[in-house]
Amino acid sequence: MTPGAKNDFNWIPLPGLLDIASEALFAEFRAELERSEFGDIRPTHGCVFRFVQGEGLRLTDIAERAKLTKQSVGEIVDDLVERGYAQRIPDPDDRRAKLICLTERGEAAQSHGRKLFAKVEKRWAARYGAERIAALRELLEEIAAAEAPLAVPELAHTEPAAA
Amino acid sequence: MTPGAKNDFNWIPLPGLLDIASEALFAEFRAELERSEFGDIRPTHGCVFRFVQGEGLRLTDIAERAKLTKQSVGEIVDDLVERGYAQRIPDPDDRRAKLICLTERGEAAQSHGRKLFAKVEKRWAARYGAERIAALRELLEEIAAAEAPLAVPELAHTEPAAA
DNA sequence: GCAACCTTGTAAGGCTCCCTTACAACTCGG
DNA sequence: CCGAGTTGTAAGGGAGCCTTACAAGGTTGC
Numbered sequence: 001m002t003p004g005a006k007n008d009f010n011w012i013p014l015p016g017l018l019d020i021a022s023e024a025l026f027a028e029f030r031a032e033l034e035r036s037e038f039g040d041i042r043p044t045h046g047c048v049f050r051f052v053q054g055e056g057l058r059l060t061d062i063a064e065r066a067k068l069t070k071q072s073v074g075e076i077v078d079d080l081v082e083r084g085y086a087q088r089i090p091d092p093d094d095r096r097a098k099l100i101c102l103t104e105r106g107e108a109a110q111s112h113g114r115k116l117f118a119k120v121e122k123r124w125a126a127r128y129g130a131e132r133i134a135a136l137r138e139l140l141e142e143i144a145a146a147e148a149p150l151a152v153p154e155l156a157h158t159e160p161a162a163a
Numbered sequence: 164m165t166p167g168a169k170n171d172f173n174w175i176p177l178p179g180l181l182d183i184a185s186e187a188l189f190a191e192f193r194a195e196l197e198r199s200e201f202g203d204i205r206p207t208h209g210c211v212f213r214f215v216q217g218e219g220l221r222l223t224d225i226a227e228r229a230k231l232t233k234q235s236v237g238e239i240v241d242d243l244v245e246r247g248y249a250q251r252i253p254d255p256d257d258r259r260a261k262l263i264c265l266t267e268r269g270e271a272a273q274s275h276g277r278k279l280f281a282k283v284e285k286r287w288a289a290r291y292g293a294e295r296i297a298a299l300r301e302l303l304e305e306i307a308a309a310e311a312p313l314a315v316p317e318l319a320h321t322e323p324a325a326a
Numbered sequence: 327g328c329a330a331c332c333t334t335g336t337a338a339g340g341c342t343c344c345c346t347t348a349c350a351a352c353t354c355g356g
Numbered sequence: 357c358c359g360a361g362t363t364g365t366a367a368g369g370g371a372g373c374c375t376t377a378c379a380a381g382g383t384t385g386c
Contacts, residue, residue, distance in 0.1 A: 009216055010317040013280035014287075014296075015189040016213065017303035022181035024310035029178065044343065050179070053172055059364060070364065072344050096352045096363040117176035124177075127309075132302050133177075139295050140180035146290075147187035154173040207372065222335060233335065235373050259334040259381045 028120045029113075036116075038109040040083060044076055048086060048100065049110045051153070056089060056101030065150045085109055191283045192276075199279075201272040203246060207239055211249060211263065212273045214316070219252060219264030228313045248272055 026043075033041065041049075047066035051057055063073045077100055080086035085106035091097035102110060125133040149155040189206075196204065204212075210229035214220055226236045240263055243249035248269035254260035265273060288296040312318040 010315070011277075012213075012304070012307065012315065013192075013277070014284050014300060014303075015185045015192065015280070016314075017300065017307055018181050018185035018188070020307045020311045020314055021303055022178045022185065024306065025181070026178040029176075042342090050175075060362080068343095069345065071346090071366085074365065075343085091363095094353070094363075098364075114174075114176070117178070121177050128302065128306060132298075135295075135298065136302060137177060137180065139291065139299060140177075140184055141175070143187065143291060144175065144180055144183045148183045151179075151183055152173070152175065205371090223333085231372095232374060234337085234375090237336065238372085254334095257334075257382075261335080 025120060025124065028123070029116055032116055032120075033113065036112060038112060041085070041109060041113075045080055045085070047073060048076060048080055049102075049106075049113060051156075052086070052100055052102055053153075054101070056099030058091070058097050059100060060097075062100065065156055067150075080106070188283060188287065191286070192279055195279055195283075196276065199275060201275060204248070204272060204276075208243055208248070210236060211239060211243055212265075212269075212276060214319075215249070215263055215265055216316075217264070219262030221254070221260050222263060223260075225263065228319055230313075243269070 030043070033039065047062060047068060051062050051065050059070050059073055059077065062068075062077075063070045066073065077086055077088070081088065084103055086100055087103055088098040088100055091099050121133065121137075145152055145155060193206070196202065210225060210231060214225050214228050222233050222236055222240065225231075225240075226233045229236065240249055240251070244251065247266055249263055250266055251261040251263055254262050284296065284300075308315055308318060
């Protein structure tokens, strides 16, 4: 193995490596989720569970943060409403809009999912080294803040409203 | 921000962070690839460019390493053949099988793609710290070897046949 | 040497997820 | 109150992948 061998066939592009890790990690998550009482939740539904919280969010906002069209998110929300995880509440401030928020069952699923993600991450910390996984997370959080700020709840406040 | 706040909404699951990084990185790659003379290559075609080399590979082998069905890979190869990037050569050892290998143009594209991936990775090394990106790669290579050995060329020698 | 069985690749059809185009209801600045 | 923009919906399509089914060629046991 010569040094700096970018043409070496054992060199795998970084996005490929990131995907392999993501898929392996996500597969562990999914396997456990499917065995739970929330087994009917599919990966697509994630865009709602990731961003919706408390009072609820408009379709437009979810779509923007998830980088999907409103129509796509609309279908996903329809599905989630049918399954009893989400609901649409008329926005009191704008009669066109509806606030999408979680039902009690939806919040239970969201909480369960987050705990599961944390659990799998801990498992990987034990497997590959707690410090290395911590450093991985730290770097990735920095990258996410720089490359996709809208996907980071903390940074998604486009409106300069104070309070 | 309380310590160990897994229920904090600013905590993003690790697979999500990995996906954000992968997509951002891959987007830079794609943007440059599309402007090149190989602009008609789509992400799906990657499963062929990633694994095919020299003498060629059977459809079955590509499918297994890419974790896709033979039919899916078959369609992708059809497309690549039409575009002049790949070709099917009858396997001399097995009249059922065909070895899928790259044309000259296909090899040029593969080489160009690999250089482009390396270039984008260097850009990120400058942006986020060369040592951190190196550590990231090291960890991810270890994870890939453990979680998806078939996707790692070096480890994909399933058959114990000696040289 | 041949029958039963296992590969290799192909064919046909379907599903999921997401997109584009088009629109009706509503809000808002002038 | 009227044009312009925004919010969500409807309808149709396409990319990418899967399942079922099969024909042609190999392999194994007896």
